[in-house]
Each structure stands twice: as C-alpha cells, then as structure tokens.
Amino acid sequence: xxxxxxxxxxxxxxxxxxxxxxxxxxxxxxxxxxxxxxxxxxxxxxxxxxxxxxxxxxxxxxxxxxxxxxxxxxxxxxxxxxxxxxxxxxxxxxxx
Numbered sequence: 001x002x003x004x005x006x007x008x009x010x011x012x013x014x015x016x017x018x019x020x021x022x023x024x025x026x027x028x029x030x031x032x033x034x035x036x037x038x039x040x041x042x043x044x045x046x047x048x049x050x051x052x053x054x055x056x057x058x059x060x061x062x063x064x065x066x067x068x069x070x071x072x073x074x075x076x077x078x079x080x081x082x083x084x085x086x087x088x089x090x091x092x093x094x095x096x
Contacts, residue, residue, distance in 0.1 A: 061086040 043049040045056040063086075068079030087093050 058088040058090070060088055 041049040043054060045054050047057065048054050063084045065082040065084075066079060068077055070077050085096060
C-alpha cells in the first residue's frame, strides 16, 4: 500500500473505533420485560388477578329475533326485529 492508502485506512479504523466507543452502554434489561410482578394483582370481586370472572362478575344480555324478506326485483328488504335486553347489572339502567 502507498502512504495515502495507508493513511486513509488508518483514519477509517480510528474513526470506526471512536464511533464504537461513543455509544452509550444499553440500559435494556431483558428480565424487566418478562417481570412477573404484574401477576401479583389480587384482582377484585369482578375480576381475578389473572383476568377471569370473579364471584360478582355480571354481563348484560341482548337476544334478537329477526324476520326479514328480500325482494330482488325491486331491491328492497322488509322485516321485523324483536330485541329482548336483560339487565344483569346491580345498577338500574336509565337508558339504552
């Protein structure tokens, strides 16, 4: 190699080492990502700590009965809908 090539190669190596040393050490800790302390939540009467329904869990219900007819000649749909809503909540519903 000639002097110019040697100088450029040396400068390249020097700058590469400087940039490698300039980077901060990572503060990433993989055990933090998989920390199981969030599972220590005891939950509530509605949900257990794992998220399954608890003893006072409730869910409202809606049942639908739909009778419909389609008339393709005039492109219309006619029908009736009956909805039965069951409030299983301990609270009164003021509106739906």
